[in-house]
Amino acid sequence: MSRSDAYRLLACPLCHTVHATPHMVAFGFMVTEHWSDTYSVQSLFESRQGLRQCTACHDFYLQSEAPYIGHLTSAQASRLVAVPPDYIPAFLRRAGSDDVTTANTNSDSAHAGQFWIRWLKKWWVGKPFYLLPTDNPPGENKDPSKKYPRMMTASHGDLAGILENQEKYSVNLIQAARILNWIYLNDAYRDTAKSMVEKGQEPHSAFKPTETQIDNMRTLLALLEFADGGYRATAIAELYRELGQFDRAIQILEKITEPDYKSEAILEAARQGVRAPTLIPYAHQHKK
Numbered sequence: 001m002s003r004s005d006a007y008r009l010l011a012c013p014l015c016h017t018v019h020a021t022p023h024m025v026a027f028g029f030m031v032t033e034h035w036s037d038t039y040s041v042q043s044l045f046e047s048r049q050g051l052r053q054c055t056a057c058h059d060f061y062l063q064s065e066a067p068y069i070g071h072l073t074s075a076q077a078s079r080l081v082a083v084p085p086d087y088i089p090a091f092l093r094r095a096g097s098d099d100v101t102t103a104n105t106n107s108d109s110a111h112a113g114q115f116w117i118r119w120l121k122k123w124w125v126g127k128p129f130y131l132l133p134t135d136n137p138p139g140e141n142k143d144p145s146k147k148y149p150r151m152m153t154a155s156h157g158d159l160a161g162i163l164e165n166q167e168k169y170s171v172n173l174i175q176a177a178r179i180l181n182w183i184y185l186n187d188a189y190r191d192t193a194k195s196m197v198e199k200g201q202e203p204h205s206a207f208k209p210t211e212t213q214i215d216n217m218r219t220l221l222a223l224l225e226f227a228d229g230g231y232r233a234t235a236i237a238e239l240y241r242e243l244g245q246f247d248r249a250i251q252i253l254e255k256i257t258e259p260d261y262k263s264e265a266i267l268e269a270a271r272q273g274v275r276a277p278t279l280i281p282y283a284h285q286h287k288k
Contacts, residue, residue: 007072008022008023017055034280037242047063244275246270253267
């Protein structure tokens with residue numbers, strides 16, 4: 001499991017706005033699905049390559065490049081960290097005459113099920129709804145502008161803009177954006193592969209990377225070319241494999257002195273001449 005110890009305060013290196021982020025002291029890395037291009041499903045630790053967006057200037061930076069300002073205890077965080085809007089499931093949302101909601105809407109509104117989610121949360125703690133206070137307790141800071149905003153991650157929709165203006169960012173940030181873009185551009189194949197597997201079909205032949213994908217992978221390879229060993233060596237080999245350069249991928253993977261499930265799965269796929277991203281099974285997922 002993952003465990004946090006209150007919050008760290010980090011400043012945006014561009015406009016110096018201070019954000020709060022959970023201080024993680026233990027990580028759980030088990031996931032439902034883990035793919036050869038580093039994509040994971042239901043991960044307990046999803047860093048998004050450390051790529052963040054400032055809530056004030058709306059520009060992008062790496063969390064590792066953000067200056068450390070201080071630490072908040074749990075008690076302090078409850079008063080000083082802005083609370084994110086509740087996620088309202090689709091079946092609880094209801095549109096009013098002046099409010100239109102969609103299945104992908106995560107924000108709250110007066111007509112989007114806010115009453116119901118509040119009622120359910122209070123019902124869950126086992127206290128009568130009418131006995132629970134609805135106002136902030138005495139002394140609570142009621143001005144949200146004085147609370148530290150939570151750190152935001154960059155979305156898939158942000159990646160194209162970042163890469164189009166890469167001259168304004170660090171090499172490490174562009175590398176992170178390229179990795180996220182690699183994963184994102186492979187999602188179309190993932191959807192196709194799952195559909196084909198459900199029909200009992202072999203999906204690998206459906207992987208046909210576009211020119212945009214090929215350009216992104218080649219550029220990412222150039223950024224990673226001086227790395228060796230461990231995670232980066234595996235990532236480089238996977239990029240070569242997806243580009244169809246199987247001999248180069250095999251050469252890199254056979255030099256890894258301590259191979260793991262991921263590197264071994266990628267090596268096997270390269271030996272079979274398979275380009276498509278592949279699922280990496282954990283030990284407990286191997287068939288006996």
